[in-house]
Amino acid sequence: MNGRIDHLCGDLFFDENMDIFINRELESFTTAQHTHDFTEISFVGEGSGYHYIEDQVIPIKQGDLFLIPIGTSHVFRPSSPKQDKTLVIYNCIFRNELLDQWKSILQKDSFTYNIFYYPHECSERWLHFQDKHDTFSAMFQTMYSEYLKRNTGFDTVLVALLIQMLVMLKRFELKNEEEPASFSKLEEVVHFIKCNYTQNITVQDVADYFYLSASHFQRLFKKTTGLTFTQYLQNVRIQKCCELLKSTDIPIYQIANQVGYLDMKFFHALFRKKTGVTPRQYRQNFQEFEDKAISL
Template sequence: MNGRVKELRGERFFDLDIDIFVNRQQESFSLCQHTHDFVEICIVGEGCGFHYIEDQVLPVKQGDLFLIPIGTSHVFRPSSPERDKVLVVYNCIFRNRAIENWRHYFAEDSEMLRMIYYPHERKGRWLQFHDKHNTLQAMFHNMHWEYLKRNQGCEIILTTSLIQMLMLLQRLEMERDFTPSPNNKLEDVLHYIKNNYSKNITAQHVADHFYMSVSHFQRLFKKSTELTFIQYLQNIRIQKCCDLLESTDISIHETANLVGYLDMKFFHALFRKKTGVTPRQYRQNYQEPKID
Protein backbone atom coordinates (compact mmCIF):
# COMPACT_ATOMS: atom_id res chain seq x y z
CA MET A 1 0.00 0.00 0.00
CA ASN A 2 1.03 3.64 -0.18
CA GLY A 3 2.81 5.76 2.41
CA ARG A 4 -0.47 6.90 3.97
CA VAL A 5 -1.00 3.52 5.59
CA LYS A 6 -0.26 3.72 9.29
CA GLU A 7 -0.15 1.16 12.07
CA LEU A 8 -2.38 1.55 15.10
CA ARG A 9 -0.98 -0.30 18.08
CA GLY A 10 -3.06 -1.90 20.79
CA GLU A 11 -1.33 0.01 23.58
CA ARG A 12 -3.42 3.05 22.61
CA PHE A 13 -6.68 1.25 23.37
CA PHE A 14 -6.35 -1.55 25.90
CA ASP A 15 -6.41 -1.17 29.66
CA LEU A 16 -3.78 -3.04 31.62
CA ASP A 17 -6.33 -5.51 32.99
CA ILE A 18 -8.55 -6.16 29.94
CA ASP A 19 -7.83 -7.28 26.38
CA ILE A 20 -11.07 -5.99 24.84
CA PHE A 21 -11.91 -2.46 23.73
CA VAL A 22 -15.25 -1.21 22.36
CA ASN A 23 -16.04 2.19 20.90
CA ARG A 24 -18.48 4.09 18.73
CA GLN A 25 -16.87 6.22 16.04
CA GLN A 26 -18.36 8.78 13.66
CA GLU A 27 -16.09 8.33 10.67
CA SER A 28 -14.49 11.22 8.79
CA PHE A 29 -11.79 11.80 6.21
CA SER A 30 -9.09 12.59 8.79
CA LEU A 31 -7.88 9.02 9.44
CA CYS A 32 -5.61 7.43 6.84
CA GLN A 33 -5.79 3.79 5.80
CA HIS A 34 -4.08 1.83 8.57
CA THR A 35 -3.17 -1.59 9.89
CA HIS A 36 -3.24 -2.76 13.50
CA ASP A 37 -1.76 -5.40 15.76
CA PHE A 38 -5.09 -6.60 17.11
CA VAL A 39 -8.18 -8.32 15.74
CA GLU A 40 -11.13 -6.06 14.96
CA ILE A 41 -14.84 -6.69 14.51
CA CYS A 42 -16.70 -3.64 13.23
CA ILE A 43 -20.28 -2.98 12.24
CA VAL A 44 -21.91 -0.02 10.51
CA GLY A 45 -24.37 1.36 13.07
CA GLU A 46 -25.71 4.35 11.15
CA GLY A 47 -25.57 5.82 7.68
CA CYS A 48 -23.63 4.62 4.69
CA GLY A 49 -20.29 5.18 3.01
CA PHE A 50 -17.28 3.20 1.89
CA HIS A 51 -14.86 0.74 3.44
CA TYR A 52 -11.37 1.03 1.98
CA ILE A 53 -9.85 -2.37 2.76
CA GLU A 54 -6.54 -3.47 1.27
CA ASP A 55 -6.86 -2.59 -2.46
CA GLN A 56 -10.67 -2.65 -2.59
CA VAL A 57 -13.37 -0.04 -2.00
CA LEU A 58 -16.61 -1.55 -0.71
CA PRO A 59 -19.88 0.37 -0.36
CA VAL A 60 -21.28 -0.16 3.15
CA LYS A 61 -24.57 0.52 4.91
CA GLN A 62 -26.13 -0.08 8.31
CA GLY A 63 -25.73 -3.70 9.37
CA ASP A 64 -22.60 -4.47 7.32
CA LEU A 65 -20.09 -6.25 9.56
CA PHE A 66 -16.43 -7.14 9.07
CA LEU A 67 -13.94 -9.32 10.90
CA ILE A 68 -10.52 -7.87 10.15
CA PRO A 69 -7.38 -9.84 11.04
CA ILE A 70 -4.08 -8.42 12.20
CA GLY A 71 -2.13 -6.66 9.45
CA THR A 72 -5.06 -5.89 7.15
CA SER A 73 -5.10 -2.24 6.11
CA HIS A 74 -8.45 -0.45 6.07
CA VAL A 75 -10.39 2.71 6.85
CA PHE A 76 -14.06 3.72 6.81
CA ARG A 77 -15.17 6.96 5.20
CA PRO A 78 -18.58 8.55 4.71
CA SER A 79 -19.91 8.92 1.19
CA SER A 80 -19.19 12.65 1.24
CA PRO A 81 -17.53 15.23 3.51
CA GLU A 82 -20.89 17.03 3.85
CA ARG A 83 -22.15 17.18 7.44
CA ASP A 84 -25.41 15.44 6.62
CA LYS A 85 -23.54 12.38 5.31
CA VAL A 86 -23.02 10.43 8.52
CA LEU A 87 -21.25 7.11 8.91
CA VAL A 88 -21.14 5.64 12.42
CA VAL A 89 -19.16 2.46 13.07
CA TYR A 90 -18.98 0.37 16.24
CA ASN A 91 -15.63 -1.32 16.80
CA CYS A 92 -14.72 -4.24 19.05
CA ILE A 93 -10.99 -4.89 19.11
CA PHE A 94 -9.31 -7.64 21.07
CA ARG A 95 -6.11 -9.55 21.57
CA ASN A 96 -6.01 -13.26 20.82
CA ARG A 97 -5.49 -14.13 24.46
CA ALA A 98 -8.90 -12.68 25.33
CA ILE A 99 -10.56 -15.79 23.88
CA GLU A 100 -7.80 -18.36 24.45
CA ASN A 101 -9.70 -20.22 27.20
CA TRP A 102 -12.69 -20.54 24.87
CA ARG A 103 -10.85 -21.50 21.71
CA HIS A 104 -11.76 -25.20 21.91
CA TYR A 105 -15.44 -24.33 21.43
CA PHE A 106 -14.80 -23.16 17.87
CA ALA A 107 -14.40 -25.39 14.81
CA GLU A 108 -10.74 -25.86 13.95
CA ASP A 109 -11.48 -25.56 10.21
CA SER A 110 -13.31 -22.27 10.72
CA GLU A 111 -11.96 -19.52 8.50
CA MET A 112 -12.77 -17.09 11.28
CA LEU A 113 -10.55 -18.92 13.76
CA ARG A 114 -7.68 -19.12 11.27
CA MET A 115 -7.91 -15.39 10.65
CA ILE A 116 -7.75 -14.67 14.38
CA TYR A 117 -4.83 -16.97 15.21
CA TYR A 118 -2.94 -17.31 11.92
CA PRO A 119 -3.40 -13.97 10.12
CA HIS A 120 -0.17 -14.28 8.14
CA GLU A 121 -1.49 -17.38 6.42
CA ARG A 122 -4.46 -15.36 5.18
CA LYS A 123 -2.72 -12.05 4.51
CA GLY A 124 -4.92 -9.38 3.04
CA ARG A 125 -8.23 -11.22 3.59
CA TRP A 126 -11.20 -10.61 5.85
CA LEU A 127 -14.73 -11.84 6.52
CA GLN A 128 -17.83 -9.84 5.66
CA PHE A 129 -21.42 -10.39 6.81
CA HIS A 130 -24.69 -8.49 6.95
CA ASP A 131 -26.69 -8.35 10.18
CA LYS A 132 -30.17 -8.70 8.68
CA HIS A 133 -32.02 -9.01 11.99
CA ASN A 134 -29.99 -6.47 14.02
CA THR A 135 -28.90 -9.20 16.43
CA LEU A 136 -25.23 -8.34 16.28
CA GLN A 137 -25.85 -4.61 16.30
CA ALA A 138 -27.80 -4.97 19.56
CA MET A 139 -24.85 -6.88 21.01
CA PHE A 140 -22.49 -4.08 19.98
CA HIS A 141 -24.75 -1.52 21.69
CA ASN A 142 -24.75 -3.54 24.91
CA MET A 143 -20.99 -4.13 24.83
CA HIS A 144 -20.31 -0.45 24.20
CA TRP A 145 -22.55 0.56 27.10
CA GLU A 146 -20.89 -2.01 29.36
CA TYR A 147 -17.45 -0.77 28.36
CA LEU A 148 -18.35 2.85 29.12
CA LYS A 149 -19.92 2.09 32.52
CA ARG A 150 -17.03 -0.12 33.72
CA ASN A 151 -19.10 -1.62 36.52
CA GLN A 152 -17.99 -4.60 38.56
CA GLY A 153 -17.69 -7.69 36.38
CA CYS A 154 -17.22 -5.63 33.21
CA GLU A 155 -14.40 -7.87 31.96
CA ILE A 156 -16.33 -11.13 32.21
CA ILE A 157 -19.42 -9.60 30.58
CA LEU A 158 -17.39 -8.22 27.69
CA THR A 159 -15.50 -11.50 27.27
CA THR A 160 -18.61 -13.68 27.23
CA SER A 161 -20.34 -11.21 24.89
CA LEU A 162 -17.36 -11.41 22.53
CA ILE A 163 -17.44 -15.21 22.62
CA GLN A 164 -21.17 -15.16 21.87
CA MET A 165 -20.61 -12.78 18.96
CA LEU A 166 -17.81 -14.90 17.51
CA MET A 167 -19.93 -18.03 17.83
CA LEU A 168 -22.74 -16.34 15.90
CA LEU A 169 -20.25 -15.25 13.24
CA GLN A 170 -18.96 -18.81 12.98
CA ARG A 171 -22.53 -20.01 12.43
CA LEU A 172 -23.00 -17.42 9.70
CA GLU A 173 -19.72 -18.47 8.12
CA MET A 174 -20.46 -22.19 8.20
CA GLU A 175 -24.12 -21.95 7.22
CA ARG A 176 -23.82 -19.17 4.68
CA ASP A 177 -25.17 -20.36 1.32
CA PHE A 178 -24.96 -18.92 -2.18
CA THR A 179 -28.34 -17.26 -1.63
CA PRO A 180 -28.06 -14.74 1.27
CA SER A 181 -26.61 -11.92 -0.84
CA PRO A 182 -26.41 -11.19 -4.57
CA ASN A 183 -22.64 -11.68 -4.56
CA ASN A 184 -23.02 -15.24 -3.31
CA LYS A 185 -25.70 -16.53 -5.66
CA LEU A 186 -24.76 -19.64 -7.56
CA GLU A 187 -25.63 -17.92 -10.84
CA ASP A 188 -23.09 -15.20 -10.11
CA VAL A 189 -20.42 -17.76 -9.23
CA LEU A 190 -20.99 -19.69 -12.45
CA HIS A 191 -21.04 -16.45 -14.43
CA TYR A 192 -17.71 -15.46 -12.89
CA ILE A 193 -16.17 -18.81 -13.82
CA LYS A 194 -17.49 -18.64 -17.39
CA ASN A 195 -16.01 -15.17 -17.78
CA ASN A 196 -12.62 -16.16 -16.37
CA TYR A 197 -12.18 -19.81 -17.38
CA SER A 198 -9.23 -19.02 -19.67
CA LYS A 199 -7.27 -17.46 -16.80
CA ASN A 200 -5.26 -19.32 -14.20
CA ILE A 201 -8.13 -19.35 -11.71
CA THR A 202 -8.40 -21.72 -8.77
CA ALA A 203 -11.07 -22.51 -6.19
CA GLN A 204 -9.16 -20.21 -3.84
CA HIS A 205 -9.44 -17.29 -6.29
CA VAL A 206 -13.19 -17.74 -6.69
CA ALA A 207 -13.76 -18.24 -2.95
CA ASP A 208 -11.80 -15.05 -2.20
CA HIS A 209 -13.79 -13.14 -4.80
CA PHE A 210 -17.04 -14.09 -3.06
CA TYR A 211 -15.72 -13.67 0.50
CA MET A 212 -15.85 -17.35 1.45
CA SER A 213 -13.36 -19.80 2.84
CA VAL A 214 -12.19 -22.20 0.14
CA SER A 215 -13.44 -25.26 2.07
CA HIS A 216 -16.90 -23.72 2.47
CA PHE A 217 -16.97 -22.70 -1.20
CA GLN A 218 -15.99 -26.16 -2.42
CA ARG A 219 -18.56 -27.81 -0.20
CA LEU A 220 -21.37 -25.57 -1.42
CA PHE A 221 -20.28 -25.80 -5.05
CA LYS A 222 -20.31 -29.60 -5.00
CA LYS A 223 -23.68 -29.62 -3.24
CA SER A 224 -25.22 -27.24 -5.80
CA THR A 225 -23.72 -28.57 -9.04
CA GLU A 226 -22.83 -32.18 -8.15
CA LEU A 227 -19.39 -31.40 -9.57
CA THR A 228 -16.17 -30.27 -7.97
CA PHE A 229 -14.84 -26.87 -8.98
CA ILE A 230 -12.07 -28.53 -11.03
CA GLN A 231 -14.53 -30.80 -12.83
CA TYR A 232 -16.79 -27.88 -13.69
CA LEU A 233 -13.88 -25.72 -14.89
CA GLN A 234 -12.52 -28.56 -17.03
CA ASN A 235 -15.95 -29.13 -18.59
CA ILE A 236 -16.24 -25.44 -19.47
CA ARG A 237 -12.75 -25.35 -20.97
CA ILE A 238 -13.16 -28.51 -23.04
CA GLN A 239 -16.55 -27.35 -24.33
CA LYS A 240 -15.04 -24.01 -25.39
CA CYS A 241 -12.20 -25.91 -27.05
CA CYS A 242 -14.71 -28.03 -28.96
CA ASP A 243 -16.48 -24.87 -30.12
CA LEU A 244 -13.18 -23.47 -31.43
CA LEU A 245 -12.28 -26.73 -33.16
CA GLU A 246 -15.67 -26.75 -34.87
CA SER A 247 -15.83 -23.11 -35.93
CA THR A 248 -12.21 -22.05 -36.61
CA ASP A 249 -8.98 -23.23 -38.20
CA ILE A 250 -6.87 -22.20 -35.19
CA SER A 251 -4.14 -24.69 -34.42
CA ILE A 252 -4.79 -27.21 -31.67
CA HIS A 253 -1.89 -25.80 -29.64
CA GLU A 254 -3.31 -22.28 -29.81
CA THR A 255 -6.80 -23.55 -29.07
CA ALA A 256 -5.55 -25.19 -25.88
CA ASN A 257 -3.82 -21.97 -24.84
CA LEU A 258 -6.95 -19.91 -25.47
CA VAL A 259 -9.01 -22.01 -23.07
CA GLY A 260 -6.38 -21.96 -20.34
CA TYR A 261 -4.12 -24.98 -20.95
CA LEU A 262 -0.39 -24.55 -21.52
CA ASP A 263 0.64 -28.13 -20.77
CA MET A 264 -0.18 -29.89 -24.06
CA LYS A 265 0.40 -33.39 -22.71
CA PHE A 266 -2.13 -32.80 -19.95
CA PHE A 267 -4.51 -31.10 -22.38
CA HIS A 268 -4.50 -34.00 -24.85
CA ALA A 269 -5.08 -36.54 -22.08
CA LEU A 270 -7.92 -34.52 -20.58
CA PHE A 271 -9.57 -33.86 -23.96
CA ARG A 272 -9.55 -37.55 -24.82
CA LYS A 273 -10.91 -38.42 -21.37
CA LYS A 274 -13.80 -35.96 -21.74
CA THR A 275 -14.69 -36.58 -25.41
CA GLY A 276 -13.37 -40.05 -26.22
CA VAL A 277 -11.24 -38.77 -29.12
CA THR A 278 -8.17 -36.60 -29.65
CA PRO A 279 -8.57 -32.91 -30.57
CA ARG A 280 -7.43 -33.69 -34.13
CA GLN A 281 -9.96 -36.52 -34.46
CA TYR A 282 -12.68 -34.31 -33.05
CA ARG A 283 -12.00 -31.63 -35.66
CA GLN A 284 -11.82 -34.17 -38.47
CA ASN A 285 -15.05 -35.87 -37.40
CA TYR A 286 -16.85 -32.57 -37.24
CA GLN A 287 -15.52 -31.17 -40.52
CA GLU A 288 -15.87 -34.33 -42.61
CA PRO A 289 -19.15 -34.43 -44.54
CA LYS A 290 -21.52 -37.06 -43.21
CA ILE A 291 -23.09 -39.54 -45.65
CA ASP A 292 -26.70 -40.51 -45.01
Protein backbone atom coordinates (compact mmCIF):
# COMPACT_ATOMS: atom_id res chain seq x y z
CA MET A 1 0.00 0.00 0.00
CA ASN A 2 1.46 3.34 -1.04
CA GLY A 3 0.57 5.68 1.78
CA ARG A 4 -2.75 6.96 3.03
CA ILE A 5 -5.00 9.16 0.98
CA ASP A 6 -5.77 11.60 3.73
CA HIS A 7 -9.01 13.04 2.40
CA LEU A 8 -12.35 13.47 4.09
CA CYS A 9 -15.24 11.96 2.12
CA GLY A 10 -18.45 12.99 3.84
CA ASP A 11 -17.75 12.10 7.46
CA LEU A 12 -15.29 9.27 6.68
CA PHE A 13 -11.62 9.08 5.75
CA PHE A 14 -10.37 6.85 2.98
CA ASP A 15 -9.39 3.64 4.79
CA GLU A 16 -5.60 3.31 4.51
CA ASN A 17 -5.95 -0.47 4.30
CA MET A 18 -8.23 -0.38 1.28
CA ASP A 19 -7.87 0.62 -2.36
CA ILE A 20 -11.55 1.44 -2.95
CA PHE A 21 -13.87 3.68 -0.95
CA ILE A 22 -17.66 3.98 -1.41
CA ASN A 23 -19.97 6.50 0.20
CA ARG A 24 -23.47 7.89 -0.16
CA GLU A 25 -23.45 11.62 0.44
CA LEU A 26 -26.32 14.04 1.04
CA GLU A 27 -24.73 17.08 -0.56
CA SER A 28 -24.61 20.45 1.18
CA PHE A 29 -25.21 23.78 -0.52
CA THR A 30 -22.18 25.26 1.27
CA THR A 31 -19.58 22.62 0.34
CA ALA A 32 -16.47 24.23 -1.17
CA GLN A 33 -15.07 23.35 -4.59
CA HIS A 34 -12.07 21.06 -4.21
CA THR A 35 -9.65 18.72 -5.99
CA HIS A 36 -8.73 15.09 -5.27
CA ASP A 37 -5.51 13.12 -5.40
CA PHE A 38 -7.42 10.01 -6.47
CA THR A 39 -9.82 9.03 -9.25
CA GLU A 40 -13.55 9.37 -8.59
CA ILE A 41 -16.69 8.04 -10.25
CA SER A 42 -19.79 9.87 -9.01
CA PHE A 43 -23.42 8.96 -9.61
CA VAL A 44 -26.52 11.08 -8.89
CA GLY A 45 -28.72 8.70 -6.93
CA GLU A 46 -31.53 11.05 -5.93
CA GLY A 47 -32.68 14.61 -6.48
CA SER A 48 -31.25 17.32 -8.71
CA GLY A 49 -28.86 20.23 -8.51
CA TYR A 50 -25.65 21.42 -10.06
CA HIS A 51 -22.16 20.08 -10.61
CA TYR A 52 -19.56 22.84 -10.43
CA ILE A 53 -16.61 21.35 -12.29
CA GLU A 54 -13.57 23.37 -13.29
CA ASP A 55 -15.10 26.56 -14.73
CA GLN A 56 -18.44 25.05 -15.76
CA VAL A 57 -21.79 24.66 -13.99
CA ILE A 58 -23.72 21.59 -15.16
CA PRO A 59 -27.37 20.96 -14.20
CA ILE A 60 -27.69 17.39 -12.90
CA LYS A 61 -30.47 14.96 -12.07
CA GLN A 62 -30.91 11.33 -11.08
CA GLY A 63 -28.90 9.09 -13.40
CA ASP A 64 -26.06 11.50 -14.22
CA LEU A 65 -22.65 9.87 -13.92
CA PHE A 66 -19.24 11.57 -13.89
CA LEU A 67 -15.73 10.21 -14.14
CA ILE A 68 -13.46 12.73 -12.43
CA PRO A 69 -9.67 12.34 -12.79
CA ILE A 70 -7.03 13.45 -10.31
CA GLY A 71 -6.66 17.21 -10.01
CA THR A 72 -10.07 18.15 -11.44
CA SER A 73 -11.72 20.84 -9.33
CA HIS A 74 -15.40 20.19 -8.59
CA VAL A 75 -18.27 20.15 -6.10
CA PHE A 76 -21.87 18.91 -6.15
CA ARG A 77 -24.58 21.17 -4.73
CA PRO A 78 -28.38 20.92 -4.49
CA SER A 79 -30.44 23.41 -6.47
CA SER A 80 -31.33 25.38 -3.33
CA PRO A 81 -30.13 25.74 0.28
CA LYS A 82 -33.64 24.80 1.42
CA GLN A 83 -33.81 21.42 3.11
CA ASP A 84 -36.57 20.21 0.81
CA LYS A 85 -34.12 20.33 -2.14
CA THR A 86 -32.02 17.19 -1.67
CA LEU A 87 -29.18 15.84 -3.76
CA VAL A 88 -27.76 12.38 -3.05
CA ILE A 89 -24.46 11.38 -4.67
CA TYR A 90 -22.84 7.94 -4.62
CA ASN A 91 -19.05 8.19 -4.83
CA CYS A 92 -16.63 5.46 -5.80
CA ILE A 93 -13.07 6.64 -5.28
CA PHE A 94 -9.99 4.53 -5.77
CA ARG A 95 -6.23 4.64 -5.81
CA ASN A 96 -4.63 5.09 -9.21
CA GLU A 97 -2.29 2.20 -8.52
CA LEU A 98 -5.25 -0.02 -9.39
CA LEU A 99 -5.41 1.49 -12.86
CA ASP A 100 -1.82 0.43 -13.51
CA GLN A 101 -2.96 -3.17 -13.08
CA TRP A 102 -5.95 -2.83 -15.42
CA LYS A 103 -4.60 -1.20 -18.58
CA SER A 104 -5.62 -4.23 -20.63
CA ILE A 105 -9.29 -3.72 -19.63
CA LEU A 106 -9.69 -0.48 -21.56
CA GLN A 107 -8.99 -0.03 -25.26
CA LYS A 108 -5.90 2.06 -25.88
CA ASP A 109 -6.36 5.42 -27.62
CA SER A 110 -10.01 5.56 -26.53
CA PHE A 111 -11.24 8.65 -24.71
CA THR A 112 -12.08 6.57 -21.62
CA TYR A 113 -8.54 5.18 -21.60
CA ASN A 114 -6.94 8.61 -22.00
CA ILE A 115 -9.07 10.29 -19.34
CA PHE A 116 -7.89 7.64 -16.87
CA TYR A 117 -4.22 7.49 -17.78
CA TYR A 118 -3.45 10.83 -19.45
CA PRO A 119 -6.04 13.33 -18.13
CA HIS A 120 -3.79 16.36 -18.59
CA GLU A 121 -3.48 15.63 -22.31
CA CYS A 122 -7.26 15.47 -22.88
CA SER A 123 -9.19 18.43 -24.29
CA GLU A 124 -12.13 17.46 -22.06
CA ARG A 125 -11.18 17.07 -18.41
CA TRP A 126 -13.89 14.63 -17.36
CA LEU A 127 -16.51 12.18 -18.63
CA HIS A 128 -20.25 12.72 -18.23
CA PHE A 129 -22.95 10.17 -19.11
CA GLN A 130 -26.68 9.96 -18.48
CA ASP A 131 -27.58 6.47 -17.22
CA LYS A 132 -30.95 6.21 -18.96
CA HIS A 133 -31.37 2.47 -18.39
CA ASP A 134 -30.14 2.24 -14.78
CA THR A 135 -27.00 0.42 -15.83
CA PHE A 136 -24.93 1.94 -13.03
CA SER A 137 -27.58 2.53 -10.38
CA ALA A 138 -27.71 -1.10 -9.25
CA MET A 139 -23.91 -1.38 -9.30
CA PHE A 140 -23.46 1.63 -7.03
CA GLN A 141 -26.10 0.44 -4.58
CA THR A 142 -24.51 -3.04 -4.42
CA MET A 143 -21.05 -1.57 -3.92
CA TYR A 144 -22.31 0.71 -1.15
CA SER A 145 -24.05 -2.19 0.59
CA GLU A 146 -20.92 -4.36 0.36
CA TYR A 147 -18.76 -1.56 1.71
CA LEU A 148 -21.03 -0.98 4.71
CA LYS A 149 -21.63 -4.62 5.65
CA ARG A 150 -18.06 -5.81 5.00
CA ASN A 151 -18.97 -9.46 4.79
CA THR A 152 -16.28 -12.00 3.96
CA GLY A 153 -14.72 -11.22 0.58
CA PHE A 154 -16.38 -7.82 0.26
CA ASP A 155 -13.14 -6.21 -0.95
CA THR A 156 -12.94 -8.72 -3.80
CA VAL A 157 -16.56 -7.95 -4.72
CA LEU A 158 -15.75 -4.23 -4.78
CA VAL A 159 -12.83 -4.80 -7.14
CA ALA A 160 -14.97 -6.98 -9.42
CA LEU A 161 -17.77 -4.39 -9.52
CA LEU A 162 -15.34 -1.56 -10.19
CA ILE A 163 -13.84 -3.50 -13.11
CA GLN A 164 -17.37 -4.11 -14.40
CA MET A 165 -18.08 -0.39 -14.09
CA LEU A 166 -14.97 0.50 -16.11
CA VAL A 167 -15.98 -1.92 -18.85
CA MET A 168 -19.49 -0.46 -18.94
CA LEU A 169 -18.06 3.05 -19.22
CA LYS A 170 -16.12 1.88 -22.25
CA ARG A 171 -19.30 0.36 -23.73
CA PHE A 172 -21.11 3.66 -23.24
CA GLU A 173 -18.38 5.40 -25.22
CA LEU A 174 -18.51 2.79 -28.01
CA LYS A 175 -22.30 3.02 -28.17
CA ASN A 176 -22.05 6.78 -28.55
CA GLU A 177 -19.45 6.45 -31.30
CA GLU A 178 -21.58 3.94 -33.18
CA GLU A 179 -24.62 6.23 -33.37
CA PRO A 180 -25.47 6.85 -37.06
CA ALA A 181 -23.75 9.81 -38.67
CA SER A 182 -27.16 11.22 -39.58
CA PHE A 183 -27.81 11.97 -35.86
CA SER A 184 -31.46 10.99 -35.56
CA LYS A 185 -32.28 13.97 -33.35
CA LEU A 186 -30.80 16.60 -35.66
CA GLU A 187 -34.15 17.93 -36.86
CA GLU A 188 -35.32 18.30 -33.26
CA VAL A 189 -32.06 20.02 -32.30
CA VAL A 190 -32.32 22.46 -35.21
CA HIS A 191 -35.94 23.20 -34.28
CA PHE A 192 -34.91 23.77 -30.65
CA ILE A 193 -32.15 26.19 -31.70
CA LYS A 194 -34.42 28.13 -34.06
CA CYS A 195 -37.05 28.46 -31.32
CA ASN A 196 -34.57 29.57 -28.67
CA TYR A 197 -31.78 31.40 -30.52
CA THR A 198 -32.83 34.72 -28.93
CA GLN A 199 -31.99 33.27 -25.49
CA ASN A 200 -28.57 32.77 -23.98
CA ILE A 201 -28.51 29.06 -24.87
CA THR A 202 -25.34 27.01 -24.53
CA VAL A 203 -24.11 23.61 -25.67
CA GLN A 204 -24.90 22.30 -22.20
CA ASP A 205 -28.48 23.59 -22.36
CA VAL A 206 -29.17 21.78 -25.64
CA ALA A 207 -27.35 18.61 -24.60
CA ASP A 208 -29.32 18.46 -21.35
CA TYR A 209 -32.59 18.98 -23.21
CA PHE A 210 -31.87 15.93 -25.37
CA TYR A 211 -30.36 13.84 -22.53
CA LEU A 212 -26.87 13.77 -24.01
CA SER A 213 -23.52 14.69 -22.53
CA ALA A 214 -22.18 17.99 -23.83
CA SER A 215 -19.06 16.36 -25.28
CA HIS A 216 -21.05 13.64 -27.08
CA PHE A 217 -23.57 16.16 -28.39
CA GLN A 218 -20.80 18.34 -29.81
CA ARG A 219 -19.15 15.39 -31.56
CA LEU A 220 -22.44 14.28 -33.13
CA PHE A 221 -23.46 17.80 -34.13
CA LYS A 222 -20.11 18.57 -35.78
CA LYS A 223 -20.04 15.19 -37.52
CA THR A 224 -23.54 15.70 -38.93
CA THR A 225 -23.55 19.40 -39.83
CA GLY A 226 -19.86 20.14 -40.35
CA LEU A 227 -20.24 23.04 -37.91
CA THR A 228 -19.76 23.43 -34.20
CA PHE A 229 -22.83 24.31 -32.15
CA THR A 230 -21.52 27.86 -31.70
CA GLN A 231 -20.94 28.32 -35.43
CA TYR A 232 -24.42 27.03 -36.24
CA LEU A 233 -26.08 29.25 -33.63
CA GLN A 234 -24.18 32.27 -34.93
CA ASN A 235 -25.31 31.50 -38.49
CA VAL A 236 -28.96 31.29 -37.39
CA ARG A 237 -28.71 34.58 -35.52
CA ILE A 238 -26.92 36.45 -38.33
CA GLN A 239 -29.39 35.12 -40.89
CA LYS A 240 -32.25 36.46 -38.78
CA CYS A 241 -30.41 39.78 -38.48
CA CYS A 242 -30.17 39.98 -42.26
CA GLU A 243 -33.89 39.33 -42.62
CA LEU A 244 -34.71 42.10 -40.13
CA LEU A 245 -32.27 44.53 -41.71
CA LYS A 246 -33.96 44.00 -45.08
CA SER A 247 -37.57 43.99 -43.96
CA THR A 248 -37.72 46.53 -41.13
CA ASP A 249 -36.41 49.93 -40.02
CA ILE A 250 -35.64 48.68 -36.51
CA PRO A 251 -32.41 50.23 -35.17
CA ILE A 252 -29.40 47.95 -35.53
CA TYR A 253 -28.75 47.72 -31.78
CA GLN A 254 -32.34 46.54 -31.22
CA ILE A 255 -31.97 43.88 -33.91
CA ALA A 256 -28.77 42.67 -32.25
CA ASN A 257 -30.54 42.49 -28.88
CA GLN A 258 -33.50 40.64 -30.39
CA VAL A 259 -31.32 37.83 -31.72
CA GLY A 260 -29.35 37.42 -28.51
CA TYR A 261 -26.40 39.80 -28.78
CA LEU A 262 -25.98 42.51 -26.14
CA ASP A 263 -22.30 43.18 -26.78
CA MET A 264 -22.43 45.47 -29.83
CA LYS A 265 -18.70 45.39 -30.45
CA PHE A 266 -18.79 41.61 -30.67
CA PHE A 267 -21.96 41.71 -32.77
CA HIS A 268 -20.50 44.10 -35.36
CA ALA A 269 -17.29 42.07 -35.62
CA LEU A 270 -19.22 38.81 -36.02
CA PHE A 271 -21.65 40.27 -38.59
CA ARG A 272 -18.79 41.58 -40.70
CA LYS A 273 -16.98 38.25 -40.45
CA LYS A 274 -20.07 36.36 -41.63
CA THR A 275 -21.28 38.74 -44.36
CA GLY A 276 -18.24 40.78 -45.36
CA VAL A 277 -19.96 44.10 -44.56
CA THR A 278 -21.25 45.96 -41.53
CA PRO A 279 -24.96 45.76 -40.61
CA ARG A 280 -25.43 49.35 -41.80
CA GLN A 281 -23.76 48.61 -45.14
CA TYR A 282 -25.85 45.47 -45.52
CA ARG A 283 -29.07 47.45 -45.03
CA GLN A 284 -27.94 50.22 -47.38
CA ASN A 285 -26.87 47.74 -50.07
CA PHE A 286 -30.24 46.02 -49.94
CA GLN A 287 -32.14 49.32 -50.08
CA GLU A 288 -30.08 50.44 -53.10
CA PHE A 289 -30.81 47.12 -54.79
CA GLU A 290 -34.52 47.55 -54.08
CA ASP A 291 -34.48 51.10 -55.42
CA LYS A 292 -32.82 49.96 -58.65
CA ALA A 293 -35.35 47.15 -59.05
CA ILE A 294 -38.23 49.61 -58.63
CA SER A 295 -36.75 52.04 -61.15
CA LEU A 296 -36.51 49.28 -63.70
